Amino acid sequence: MTIIRLIFLSIVRRGGKALPILLGFILCWTTFFSLVTLSDSATEAASSIAARSGQPLFITPKREQVSFSFAGVTIAPDIAVKETYLPADIVEKMQVLGAVLPKLVTTGQVAGKKVLLTGARLDDEMKYKATWTLRGALPQPGDFLAGSKAAEILGLKPGKSLALKLPSGSILPGTVSATLQETGGPEDQLLFIDLRRLQEVLGKEDVLTFIEVPPGQTETNNVQTVQELLGPTVTVSKAADAQSSRLELAGSLRRFTFLVGLMVMTISSLLLFVTTANSVAERKSEMGIYHVLGFSQRSVKRIILGEGMVLAGIGALVGALLGFGLAFFLLPWVGSEDLSLSFPVSSVLFGVTAAMLLALVSGLWPASRASKLDPVEAFRQM
Amino acid sequence: MSVLVKTDQISKGYGLGENKVTALQEINLSVPERSFLALVGPSGSGKTTLLTLLGGLNRPDRGTLWIDDIDVYGLSGEKMADFRREYIGFVFQQFHLMPYLTALENVMLPLAVKKMAVQEQRRRAIALLERVGLAGKEHRLPHQLSGGEQERVAIARAIVNKPPLILADEPTGALDSQMGEQIMELFQELHRDGLTIIMVTHNLDYLRYVSQAAYLKDGRLQKVEEISP
Numbered sequence: 254m255t256i257i258r259l260i261f262l263s264i265v266r267r268g269g270k271a272l273p274i275l276l277g278f279i280l281c282w283t284t285f286f287s288l289v290t291l292s293d294s295a296t297e298a299a300s301s302i303a304a305r306s307g308q309p310l311f312i313t314p315k316r317e318q319v320s321f322s323f324a325g326v327t328i329a330p331d332i333a334v335k336e337t338y339l340p341a342d343i344v345e346k347m348q349v350l351g352a353v354l355p356k357l358v359t360t361g362q363v364a365g366k367k368v369l370l371t372g373a374r375l376d377d378e379m380k381y382k383a384t385w386t387l388r389g390a391l392p393q394p395g396d397f398l399a400g401s402k403a404a405e406i407l408g409l410k411p412g413k414s415l416a417l418k419l420p421s422g423s424i425l426p427g428t429v430s431a432t433l434q435e436t437g438g439p440e441d442q443l444l445f446i447d448l449r450r451l452q453e454v455l456g457k458e459d460v461l462t463f464i465e466v467p468p469g470q471t472e473t474n475n476v477q478t479v480q481e482l483l484g485p486t487v488t489v490s491k492a493a494d495a496q497s498s499r500l501e502l503a504g505s506l507r508r509f510t511f512l513v514g515l516m517v518m519t520i521s522s523l524l525l526f527v528t529t530a531n532s533v534a535e536r537k538s539e540m541g542i543y544h545v546l547g548f549s550q551r552s553v554k555r556i557i558l559g560e561g562m563v564l565a566g567i568g569a570l571v572g573a574l575l576g577f578g579l580a581f582f583l584l585p586w587v588g589s590e591d592l593s594l595s596f597p598v599s600s601v602l603f604g605v606t607a608a609m610l611l612a613l614v615s616g617l618w619p620a621s622r623a624s625k626l627d628p629v630e631a632f633r634q635m
Numbered sequence: 636m637s638v639l640v641k642t643d644q645i646s647k648g649y650g651l652g653e654n655k656v657t658a659l660q661e662i663n664l665s666v667p668e669r670s671f672l673a674l675v676g677p678s679g680s681g682k683t684t685l686l687t688l689l690g691g692l693n694r695p696d697r698g699t700l701w702i703d704d705i706d707v708y709g710l711s712g713e714k715m716a717d718f719r720r721e722y723i724g725f726v727f728q729q730f731h732l733m734p735y736l737t738a739l740e741n742v743m744l745p746l747a748v749k750k751m752a753v754q755e756q757r758r759r760a761i762a763l764l765e766r767v768g769l770a771g772k773e774h775r776l777p778h779q780l781s782g783g784e785q786e787r788v789a790i791a792r793a794i795v796n797k798p799p800l801i802l803a804d805e806p807t808g809a810l811d812s813q814m815g816e817q818i819m820e821l822f823q824e825l826h827r828d829g830l831t832i833i834m835v836t837h838n839l840d841y842l843r844y845v846s847q848a849a850y851l852k853d854g855r856l857q858k859v860e861e862i863s864p
């Protein structure tokens with residue numbers, strides 16, 4: 254016989270007595286761990302998407318008018334009414350920091366339908382837009398590239414020729430060399446052409462509408478760094494896009510999980526305190542036997558605390574496994590299917606340790622009270 | 636023969652002020668090694684009180700107790716527990732077994748706080764259960780044993796630590812006379828093997844098993860007589 258074996262026998266053989274508290278623990282920790290698993294997965298998914306597609310910066314001219322938004326970023330008040338441009342030399346300034354994707358935007362008409370025509374360095378765009386997949390041949394200067402939606406609406410196919418009417422009334426002819434597969438981003442709506450060519454056609458060789466800085470170009474794509482470099486005449490902003498709202502959601506799920514964790518800990522220590530205090534009263538005669546057999550107060554305390562700690566540990570462990578299982582079922586309900594679950598080993602280890610420490614702390618007072626029972630008192634109750 | 640247990644002027648009362656009950660008054664008792672002493676007296680005469688005091692389960696209001704030349708009441712709480720474990724085996728009328736431990740586990744229980752290999756614990760406990768006539772019933776829980784069998788388990792548990800002194804409070808009180816005789820025979824054997832036994836009993840028939848009888852009345856020790864076999 255050892256103290257540890259004694260603890261296990263008292264839990265196992267008196268199963269019925271230990272069951273309610275064990276169930277309480279399991280319930281608490283199942284809730285907690287399902288949330289931990291879900292928020293871990295959500296965070297991981299959000300940050301991996303963010304890492305894959307990144308968050309570009311946008312550099313636009315400063316202006317006072319009411320703005321209109323493009324890709325979640327303010328670009329121009331109304332391009333048709335009053336056009337504001339960036340000086341093209343900003344591109345050189347920005348090149349100190351890394352690659353940039355300068356763009357010039359204008360409106361146009363194809364067969365009577367309005368479209369936004371964007372002049373861009375298409376080779377560079379292809380290089381930095383991981384989500385871009387071409388259908389057709391790589392565009393040469395003079396060729397058009399159509400976003401999926403634009404192609405659908407305008408009836409464009411790779412190889413088809415096209416006459417685009419510019420705001421000035423002149424016609425810009427060319428061939429659609431390729432279309433883009435749908436990305437879910439702003440490019441779906443756009444028609445692209447080589448930047449230099451558009452600048453020449455419009456007679457705006459020295460200006461740009463905005464500059465996109467692809468992710469990973471400046472050290473942290475830090476808005477402030479770029480703003481300081483370029484001065485107050487331009488606006489530097491980050492896209493408030495789907496990725497960042499995903500990250501935000503994951504963040505609030507984390508905070509909620511943290512709160513639930515605190516609640517779980519409070520509830521389980523209360524549970525433990527009450528049951529330890531009660532069971533000590535119920536088991537007075539056993540305490541008497543321990544005294545009579547010459548167990549020291551320290552040994553008796555160890556037995557009582559040990560029982561609580563073992564129950565708490567088992568509760569946390571089973572709760573972790575059930576919680577993980579529950580998270581698996583809840584997954585489609587809270588997020589998209591591409592969330593993948595990973596078993597949070599470190600959280601489980603932390604939880605089991607925390608549960609056992611809590612059991613130790615909340616059992617201290619009842620246990621020491623039990624161990625101090627007057628031996629004769631205890632033994633007369635028998 | 637040397638003296639194992641010696642008390643000097645032990646007095647004990649319960650309660651406070653007007654409600655104070657004097658349970659024992661100035662008990663001077665000396666028990667030689669290897670004796671089998673019966674504590675006899677009417678109900679309420681203080682037998683159980685004296686037994687708990689002799690076992691260090693309780694402290695007197697006044698007086699001193701030496702066991703094997705140790706001043707028992709001079710020991711601190713932890714030391715007193717160690718002392719009980721090493722020197723004394725208790726047996727009670729109510730058998731006081733742990734209900735969720737088997738006979739074998741109950742006998743091994745006192746060894747849980749000793750540094751003894753589990754194999755050695757088992758070996759010792761099985762031998763003792765065989766000795767008290769419970770071979771083959773080692774793995775029964777207390778409620779699967781008769782009263783007499785439970786009492787035997789309690790006796791085996793009391794001697795598993797090889798204490799020199801056994802204190803028994805009416806160990807036959809809950810048993811029918813046939814089982815009572817069997818338990819008395821077991822104690823007699825333990826006595827012959829060299830244990831010192833102090834036993835409370837109501838049954839004067841059982842005095843034929845003992846070597847001495849001490850008579851208590853109203854908390855006072857009336858007389859101690861030798862009983863020749």
Ligand SMILES: Nc1ncnc2c1ncn2[C@@H]1O[C@H](COP(=O)(O)OP(=O)(O)OP(=O)(O)O)[C@@H](O)[C@H]1O
Nearest residue numbers: 649650656657658677678679680681682683684685
């Ligand atoms: N915990 C207690 N509180 C108050 N009085 C007590 C307590 N324990 C015993 N007494 C009193 O002390 C006296 C001696 O009691 P004790 O139990 O020692 O008697 P006993 O000889 O063992 O009696 P019995 O043969 O009935 O077991 C009795 O008057 C009893 O009422």
Ligand SMILES: [Mg+2]
Nearest residue numbers: 682683684804
């Ligand atoms: Mg009594």
